Structures are given as structure tokens and as C-alpha cells.
Amino acid sequence: MEASSAPVPSPQARPRRAGYRRLPVEQRREQLIAVALELFATRPPEEVGLDDVAAAAGASRPLVYRYFAGGKQQLYEAALRTAADELSSRFTVPLTGTPTEQLAAVLDRYFAFVAEHDAGYSALLRGGSVVETARTSAIVDDVRRAALKRTLRHLGVREAGPRLTLLVRSWIAVIEGASLTWLDEGRTVPVEELRDWLVDQFVAMAAATALGDPQTAAVLAGLLALERPDDSRVRRLRELLTPRP
Amino acid sequence: MEASSAPVPSPQARPRRAGYRRLPVEQRREQLIAVALELFATRPPEEVGLDDVAAAAGASRPLVYRYFAGGKQQLYEAALRTAADELSSRFTVPLTGTPTEQLAAVLDRYFAFVAEHDAGYSALLRGGSVVETARTSAIVDDVRRAALKRTLRHLGVREAGPRLTLLVRSWIAVIEGASLTWLDEGRTVPVEELRDWLVDQFVAMAAATALGDPQTAAVLAGLLALERPDDSRVRRLRELLTPRP
Incomplete structure (x- = not known):
């Protein structure tokens, strides 16, 4: 042998x-x-x-x-299950860095996966594929659930209320959409730029959710307190929200 | 007869x-x-x-x-086409109100459509349905394109660069995800709350995109300049982004 x-x-x-x-x-x-x-x-x-x-x-x-x-169909589903397990295993957060640096590190691993699976990733998330079934959709939903769970744990949340859950789910949807666009456009946008954009989106979307949800407000305050005090991105985000007369 | x-x-x-x-x-x-x-x-x-x-x-x-x-299958596709045309026709923006009030009005019409079509809307956007084909996906993509075009026109944009396009597409994905969650949870969240959340998301996501994109920064500045000067939501959004020591 x-x-x-x-x-x-x-x-x-x-x-x-x-x-x-x-x-x-x-x-x-x-x-x-x-x-x-x-x-x-x-x-x-x-x-x-x-x-x-x-x-x-x-x-x-x-x-x-x-x-x-x-x-x-069976081979496709087995392959999808393997890929899904591998992706979920990448959601581990590094132990060092500020919360946004940690999110960035996980996103880097996510984009490495997207780059590796390219057409397969696109076909799967886009829908309408002949090999798509209720079973393949369930596998994709499992990955989304794992991403949701990991993100909430990273944020130090045990029991997420509906608004915080909606925020994280929405952010995951934005990640998926952004990676599909990235592939569509032949990966011309530098992946680091897209990753930073997604981290900024998380902070901004959390702030918009915090407007009406005390739990998200507490999570955001905790996250910002752990960022570097000189974080110019958050400062600039504030400035951009200041109307000019 | x-x-x-x-x-x-x-x-x-x-x-x-x-x-x-x-x-x-x-x-x-x-x-x-x-x-x-x-x-x-x-x-x-x-x-x-x-x-x-x-x-x-x-x-x-x-x-x-x-x-x-x-x-x-043919009946399903014809029905889907009819529903898609009807939805696209709802994307017209009212002539009065501030930009965010106008976005809110369009979202109200969108949610009325979602409520009306309920299970059909869910099945369609969730994927994995037996009646889903490349053709049905194309019809859904047409609606998304119409929504993108309308939103950009509302923002006064003629030629959108890739980042502004990504922003609006991402926001549309957030709307879709939020409406699915709303249906899943038996419409328990008041629709006005969800609509305001989505408008706030747009402003916040635009600010995060504006960090790295002058075109989006100009669009956001133009939008904020037209809002009521006492707009407490934008002011509170800024406050939430201020780290507390």
C-alpha cells in the first residue's frame, strides 16, 4: 500500500x-x-x-x-459539509489585540477561505443552483449560526436580545455580500481594505442599533473602552456624522 | 360575459x-x-x-x-414576475420630507409588500426551494438592481463608484435579512421600529463607508445638511461613538 x-x-x-x-x-x-x-x-x-x-x-x-x-448531489453535499466545517473552525478569535483587531483577524481567515473556494462559494450563496436543496441551505445556515455564536461570545454576550442578534446577523449578511462582490470584481479591491471596511461597518451598525437597544449600547461601550484611545477611525466616524452648515 | x-x-x-x-x-x-x-x-x-x-x-x-x-413552475415564475414588478413600482420616493424621512416612507411600502406576501417572500429569499431556479434568482436580482438604482437616484448620484455601490447593496441585504427575521418572529417587533432601525443603519453604514471613500462622504454630507438641524438620532449616534474612559 x-x-x-x-x-x-x-x-x-x-x-x-x-x-x-x-x-x-x-x-x-x-x-x-x-x-x-x-x-x-x-x-x-x-x-x-x-x-x-x-x-x-x-x-x-x-x-x-x-x-x-x-x-x-451526495458528493456535493459531502464536499459542502467538509468546507462548512473548515470555515466554522476558522472563527476562533486570537487572544491578543483590541476587539476590532480581533474581528479583523477573523475576517482575514474568512477571506482566505473565500479566495480558496471562489466559484463554489459564489454558487452556494447566490442561490438558484441546481445542486441547491433544503439540505444545502441548512448547511449554510449552520455556518451562519456558528458565526453568530462566535461573534456574540467574542463580544462577551451570554444571552443576546433580538436587536443585538439582528445586528450581528445583519453584519454577517454584509460580509457575505461583500465577499461575493469581491469575487465578482476579480478581487481587484485589496482584501485588507475590504476587511477594514467590514470592521468599521460593525462599529457603525452597532452604534445605530445602540440607539434603541441598551444591551447593544453596553456592548459597544465595552468594545470602545478596549480600543486604543487614539483610534482615529472611530474619531473620524464621529466627525463624518457631524452636519456641516 | x-x-x-x-x-x-x-x-x-x-x-x-x-x-x-x-x-x-x-x-x-x-x-x-x-x-x-x-x-x-x-x-x-x-x-x-x-x-x-x-x-x-x-x-x-x-x-x-x-x-x-x-x-x-411556469405559474410560479409568472406570479413571481408580477410580484417583482409590483415591488419595484413601490420604490418611488415621495417628494416631500428630509432624505431620511423619504427613505422611511419607501421602507414602509416595502414592509407592506413583505407583510402581504409573507411565506412567498420568505421562501424566495431563503433559497433551497424546489421552485427556485436560475430564472427565479434572476428575477430577484432584477428587483435588487431596481432598488439599488432608485436609492442612488434618491441620493442624487449619477455614477456610483464601487464603494458607494457596495454600501447601498449591503444596506439592501440588511433590509432583506431584517424583513425575514421580522416574519420569522411573527411580526412581534413593531414595523415602525424596524423601519427606523434601517434608516439609522443607512446613515451609520454610509459614515463607515465615507471613512475611505470621498464620494460616499460627499453624499452623506449632502444628506445630513438636508436633515432637520435638531435631528437627535444623528446626534445620539455621534455620542454613542464617543468612548467613555
Whole structure:
């Protein structure tokens, strides 16, 4: 049996005509999912067939079907579940830095994921894909819930009221929309700029929510108290909200 | 032939067993769509069959098929197109009031639409519905584009740069998410509160975007200059962004 550290062949690799490599069951399953994710990253799911996955994995079509008897839909859902778990694992917040620096670090990891999965990420969040089902929507909702939970924990909130929940959910929706736009525009906007924009959005959206919600007001006050006193972005945000006669 | 002012029967109306009412072609088509929209408002599209539409319309199944040979999917898309056109027509901005009062008025009309279409609106925006296709997604995108265009025009912008466009698109995404949450929670939050929250979000999000974009800064300054000088919400927004030692 071959060494388990054999690299996963890239989608460009020529299929092996004879003597498919024999891999242990779990490893083969993971390899097929990894190959599928690479293909979904460059082409819409409609255009990726089981034959492509088999070819890119150096495996036969029947072998792919042995692992995913439900065909492409099952493979797609397994790949999505793998990607979703990986994304959720990136939501851990670094231990150092001010609250906004920590948010920025998590956003950097998020954008690295978006860049890696590209077309697959777009197809999934845009809707109307032929492989989209109530099940795939549920997987995406799981990720959103994990992001919500992590963000609230980061903000030191145990029980979030409806307005604070709406704020964080809305911010997550803004992140999703911004990353889709970023991909659409060929990643021309520097990702650091987009990340800073999203952090500023969080602060601003929290302030607008705090207008009518004491819990959000307390969270925002706690966050601002931990920022560097010379934070020029928050100061400029205030200035921009000052009407000029 | 009956009077053209005959009311569209409600979905609760008993089907007429004999002597289907004869309606002119275009009127019958509109009636079937109106009946379908009423049914989609209370049940997910999965659970609405052509039989239900026929019964509620006081028509036979073959008659419904005569108008919508593509079956339920075609009827769904026609209904969606009608609803989308109606929603887009509500984006007109009243001539009086400050810019934020005008935004509030448009949002009121938007929420009236959401309340009216309820389940149909949710199913559509949530994704993963069996009747969702690339075509239905395109119809929804058309509405979003119309909303973007209207909002930019309201702000007096002819050519929006990428950051201002991202701001308005993000705000529209926040509106969609907030209306879904509102429906989910049984409309317990007063709609006026949600509408004011969304207007405040716009001002705050614009300020955060203005930090790095002169065009948005100019738009925001223009908007604030037209607001009432005693606008306590903007003043309080500034105060909330002031860190307390």
C-alpha cells in the first residue's frame, strides 16, 4: 500500500489509465471530496460531473459511485459539509489585540477561505443552483449560526436580545455580500481594505442599533473602552456624522 | 360575459362545480396569478399544487394548464414576475420630507409588500426551494438592481463608484435579512421600529463607508445638511461613538 502522505493529484493531473492507486476507505473518501472542492472552486457545480471528479482523482467512475451512491448531489453535499466545517473552525478569535483587531483577524481567515473556494462559494450563496436543496441551505445556515455564536461570545454576550442578534446577523449578511462582490470584481479591491471596511461597518451598525437597544449600547461601550484611545477611525466616524452648515 | 369588475375569489372560496366563469384571456391569466400569489403567501411553494390554484380560482385544472402549459413552475415564475414588478413600482420616493424621512416612507411600502406576501417572500429569499431556479434568482436580482438604482437616484448620484455601490447593496441585504427575521418572529417587533432601525443603519453604514471613500462622504454630507438641524438620532449616534474612559 502506498504511503499515506501521497499528495492529492491536482484537477489538471492526467487520469491514470491503469492500476488505480489503492487508498484506505476514509482516505479515499477525503481525497474525492478534496478533488471535488478544487473543481467546484473553479467551475459552477452544474458544470462539474462525476466523470471530472473521477478523472481528477485518478479513480474510476464506479469507484466514485461506490463512495457516493447518491451520485453528484451526495458528493456535493459531502464536499459542502467538509468546507462548512473548515470555515466554522476558522472563527476562533486570537487572544491578543483590541476587539476590532480581533474581528479583523477573523475576517482575514474568512477571506482566505473565500479566495480558496471562489466559484463554489459564489454558487452556494447566490442561490438558484441546481445542486441547491433544503439540505444545502441548512448547511449554510449552520455556518451562519456558528458565526453568530462566535461573534456574540467574542463580544462577551451570554444571552443576546433580538436587536443585538439582528445586528450581528445583519453584519454577517454584509460580509457575505461583500465577499461575493469581491469575487465578482476579480478581487481587484485589496482584501485588507475590504476587511477594514467590514470592521468599521460593525462599529457603525452597532452604534445605530445602540440607539434603541441598551444591551447593544453596553456592548459597544465595552468594545470602545478596549480600543486604543487614539483610534482615529472611530474619531473620524464621529466627525463624518457631524452636519456641516 | 360577466362584468369585468367581478372580484377575484379568495383561496377560501368553494370551487364552482359547474359553469366555470368565462373571463377574457388576459383577465383570466391575471386572476390565476393573483390567486396563486395569495396561496404562496400562506404556504411554501412546495405545498401549493395546480389543483389548489384551480380550486381557489374556480377554474378547472385543464384551464390552468391552458394558461400555464409549463405547469406549476411556469405559474410560479409568472406570479413571481408580477410580484417583482409590483415591488419595484413601490420604490418611488415621495417628494416631500428630509432624505431620511423619504427613505422611511419607501421602507414602509416595502414592509407592506413583505407583510402581504409573507411565506412567498420568505421562501424566495431563503433559497433551497424546489421552485427556485436560475430564472427565479434572476428575477430577484432584477428587483435588487431596481432598488439599488432608485436609492442612488434618491441620493442624487449619477455614477456610483464601487464603494458607494457596495454600501447601498449591503444596506439592501440588511433590509432583506431584517424583513425575514421580522416574519420569522411573527411580526412581534413593531414595523415602525424596524423601519427606523434601517434608516439609522443607512446613515451609520454610509459614515463607515465615507471613512475611505470621498464620494460616499460627499453624499452623506449632502444628506445630513438636508436633515432637520435638531435631528437627535444623528446626534445620539455621534455620542454613542464617543468612548467613555
